[in-house]
Amino acid sequence: MDALTDDEVDALFRALADRTRRDIVARVIDAEQSVSALAERYAMSFAAVQKHVSVLERASLVAKRRRGREQIVTADLAAVRRARAVLDVYEQLWRHRAAQIDALLAEG
């Protein structure tokens, strides 16, 4: 099984335990942001915001790339999050299938 290791799960929870970091993730999921644009939104230094971004990056929740002088933060559709989405969709699929079976059985 290639499930997440304990260390990866720890990193994920640690990353999301902080309100500012959760807020950063929510914003970059919406649209990519530069670190400086993010820094303007919080009452903290550019360096502090950068540090939060690094923690998120280590947990594979966001990715950072350079664009000119700017550092752009994007939501990283990391394996763990995609995996979760797929499992959720499979659950929905089985709900749909069960409803179809039910309709079929109702015909007698």
Add this chain to the structure above:
Amino acid sequence: MTVTDHAIDREALTLTFVAEFAAPVERVWQVWADPRQLERWWGPPEWPATFTRHELTPGGEMRYVMTGPDGDTSAGWWRMTLVEPPHRLAFDDGFADDSGEPAHGMPVTHAEARLDDIGDGSTRMTLISTFPSLEALDELAAMGMVEGMSSALEQIDALLADR
């Protein structure tokens, strides 16, 4: 139909789904055993399935094609690993290539279904899907099934909410 339980174990990469049907076990078994009934519920919303091969025996092979709303087709296969009528069946479930045969290198999931008599002529169906790896789930996501299916499912939800 009542969905009585569902659980996703992200670490073990399994999905457990339990539903109860107001019909006896033998009748619910038929929705798997009769290809014409099976194809009425197997496909995702708007992707009806047609089974072109249906061998419900241990080691038996299944082949099916699903047709989407834009006429696109998606083919799949099952390989039966366990068939114990009318209570248990298990199979590997994968994608097929254009020829309809198992596509090489594509993720394969394993499904197990159990049908139990719960009295009053009703049946509980327990379904366990096991995914081979996190990478396989990632591939399924990359294939766009998440976006495609989510939107179709939202439409269904909307329809149901109107009732």
